[in-house]
Amino acid sequence: ADTDKGTYPYYMLKEVDEQAVVARNLSAHYFDEEGNVQGIGCGITDSIKEADRLYIVAAGTSYHAGLVGKRYFEQWAGIPTEVHIASEFAYDQPMLSKKPFFIFLSQSGETADSREVLDNIKRQGFPALTIANVMNSTLTREADFALPVLAGPEIAVASTKAYTAQIIVQAILAYALGDVDLDLKAELAKVAVEISAITDDKDCFKKIADEDLKGQKSAFYIGRGLDAAVALEAALKLKEISYIQTEGFAAGELKHGTISLIEDGTPVFALLTQAKTAGLLRGEVAQVAARGANTIVISSKSLAKEGDAYVLPEVNELLMPLLAVIPAQLIAYYATLARGLDVDRPRNLAKSVTVQ
Numbered sequence: 618a619d620t621d622k623g624t625y626p627y628y629m630l631k632e633v634d635e636q637a638v639v640a641r642n643l644s645a646h647y648f649d650e651e652g653n654v655q656g657i658g659c660g661i662t663d664s665i666k667e668a669d670r671l672y673i674v675a676a677g678t679s680y681h682a683g684l685v686g687k688r689y690f691e692q693w694a695g696i697p698t699e700v701h702i703a704s705e706f707a708y709d710q711p712m713l714s715k716k717p718f719f720i721f722l723s724q725s726g727e728t729a730d731s732r733e734v735l736d737n738i739k740r741q742g743f744p745a746l747t748i749a750n751v752m753n754s755t756l757t758r759e760a761d762f763a764l765p766v767l768a769g770p771e772i773a774v775a776s777t778k779a780y781t782a783q784i785i786v787q788a789i790l791a792y793a794l795g796d797v798d799l800d801l802k803a804e805l806a807k808v809a810v811e812i813s814a815i816t817d818d819k820d821c822f823k824k825i826a827d828e829d830l831k832g833q834k835s836a837f838y839i840g841r842g843l844d845a846a847v848a849l850e851a852a853l854k855l856k857e858i859s860y861i862q863t864e865g866f867a868a869g870e871l872k873h874g875t876i877s878l879i880e881d882g883t884p885v886f887a888l889l890t891q892a893k894t895a896g897l898l899r900g901e902v903a904q905v906a907a908r909g910a911n912t913i914v915i916s917s918k919s920l921a922k923e924g925d926a927y928v929l930p931e932v933n934e935l936l937m938p939l940l941a942v943i944p945a946q947l948i949a950y951y952a953t954l955a956r957g958l959d960v961d962r963p964r965n966l967a968k969s970v971t972v973q
């Protein structure tokens with residue numbers, strides 16, 4: 618059954634491995650034979666097309682998925698998009714545009730912080746869509762529209778397949794709204810193949826975790842643009858289960874403060890998949906290396922250099938987060954295993970937080 622660990626020692630590893638299948642299931646659900654989007658009612662697309670701005674509201678990993686999705690809505694659908702942390706938006710609502718449309722992202726569909734925002738904006742009369750993994754949950758029922766993430770049950774507290782699936786659904790929705798010269802169905806088929814190729818490289822990520830994180834109390838993930846968004850999720854994965862204090866941030870910010878934290882041997886992971894900023898990021902990697910950091914570069918094929926720790930296969934650049942996050946998930950998994958901790962049940966955390 619879906620909720621059975623099978624031969625896997627932990628749900629997290631099973632769920633990481635399932636990501637290629639989830640990508641294929643999403644394609645089968647949301648595309649017809651010709652590669653046209655299906656399964657997204659015109660109620661949703663018409664309502665979004667009337668909006669002048671999208672507001673994505675979410676918590677935790679789902680918030681991080683929203684930071685990636687924003688790029689699709691802006692670049693493929695041409696709609697200005699803001700991404701907000703639910704617990705902040707609920708009590709510190711920003712000034713809204715004239716015709717806002719809300720998108721709630723949630724694995725569980727039950728997060729109290731997001732529910733509070735949905736209540737608030739419904740009272741103000743604004744339309745909302747919930748993209749959730751658990752359908753028939755509070756957030757899907759109470760929004761005007763709902764779309765399924767189809768990741769299947771996610772049991773490990775650290776979210777993995779729900780993140781990549783939420784990114785894919787946002788990509789498909791933005792693609793349906795826009796008119797881009799791209800065969801997204803074909804691109805996603807490639808993504809699924811390459812996710813499998815990366816999850817097959819477990820030995821490599823175990824080695825990185827064992828060698829580069831052994832005995833470490835802190836670590837960093839850096840990137841620019843989409844890689845900065847993925848760096849936040851990568852850092853959350855590592856810190857929430859291994860308890861290694863990890864910061865993820867935009868690499869250009871190093872020089873404005875964080876670089877003073879770099880000591881001899883501090884692990885700094887750099888995600889390098891975006892061509893426009895690859896040169897700048899290489900410079901930042903060199904700067905931390907010069908201050909003693911142990912730099913671990915995860916790059917995409919066309920941007921790779923000798924000495925990089927892992928080279929990702931190449932897909933459409935905007936879809937690279939779907940690949941770049943996988944090494945981080947697996948490095949977090951193996952670092953946690955090496956510390957003898959319960960990968961699936963980190964201390965103090967719940968899978969779904971139904972209190973504010």
Ligand code: G6P
Nearest residue numbers: 676677678679723724725728967
């Ligand atoms: C909890 C979980 C996180 C999750 C967050 C938002 O804190 O531990 O993994 O990202 O809630 O949950 P949601 O179900 O709304 O995506």
